[in-house]
Amino acid sequence: MPSTRLFLIGLCLLVGTLAGQPVALAEPALLGATPLDQGQWGAWGALGAPDIEGGARFGLSSVGDVGARLRLSGGTGATMGGFGVGVAALGRLRVARIADWDVALVAEPGLFTHSSAQHWAPLVKAKADKATNLFAFDLGVPALQASTWLTPSLLLAVGLAAPLRIYVLPGATLEVPIVLQVGTEAKVSGHWSALAAGEVGANFYGPGAGAAAGDWSWRLRLGLAWR
Numbered sequence: 001m002p003s004t005r006l007f008l009i010g011l012c013l014l015v016g017t018l019a020g021q022p023v024a025l026a027e028p029a030l031l032g033a034t035p036l037d038q039g040q041w042g043a044w045g046a047l048g049a050p051d052i053e054g055g056a057r058f059g060l061s062s063v064g065d066v067g068a069r070l071r072l073s074g075g076t077g078a079t080m081g082g083f084g085v086g087v088a089a090l091g092r093l094r095v096a097r098i099a100d101w102d103v104a105l106v107a108e109p110g111l112f113t114h115s116s117a118q119h120w121a122p123l124v125k126a127k128a129d130k131a132t133n134l135f136a137f138d139l140g141v142p143a144l145q146a147s148t149w150l151t152p153s154l155l156l157a158v159g160l161a162a163p164l165r166i167y168v169l170p171g172a173t174l175e176v177p178i179v180l181q182v183g184t185e186a187k188v189s190g191h192w193s194a195l196a197a198g199e200v201g202a203n204f205y206g207p208g209a210g211a212a213a214g215d216w217s218w219r220l221r222l223g224l225a226w227r
Helices: 003-018 121-125
Strands: 040-048 051-057 064-076 079-098 101-107 110-115 132-139 145-152 154-161 164-167 173-189 192-205 213-226
Touching: 040 192, 051 079, 051 213, 064 110, 079 132, 121 192, 121 213, 145 173, 173 213
Parallel strands: none
Antiparallel strands: 040 051, 040 213, 051 064, 064 079, 079 101, 079 110, 101 145, 110 132, 132 164, 145 154, 154 173, 164 173, 173 192, 192 213
């Protein structure tokens, strides 16, 4: 349709314009929208609920870096229970600088599995009476993140993500979370920083595992980083 073509052309022009804007130098960080410098790397570990995680990033250029993350989870959605593992590749592309804020697109494609998930929302709605193993693909739809240094040693990061997750077990099911992310990174000494972050959102499910459903999700974590 002509209107669809015009929308896609306009979107491409907007992204191209943002990507072509000069970006002022800002302190690189593991959280937020400012990528690590070319050749620089950093790693972090964090404890929280419903999971713990560790990961690393490596700078490719002044506007982009890549990395990987491992999460061990003790719950799904907003419910504790069972045990899960998630692995993801990380990609971050800074596209603009607005006032003192850097803005970036962040992609996290990966795999997710969780055992003993009787409390998973579609199963609850379908009144499942036994635990089920889940397996899903995160497609890595880019999230929008922005960050700014409130002080020379304290970073504030906010983000909005609407990733797509496709479950292949126990049945073909599409999950669409809409997640608000807030995090801070505070320099402690030398190469060390302290991290604190949280997420809250709504998860919507398509037909599968008996019925369509939705639930809330949340995540809190505290950690240390080196870069």
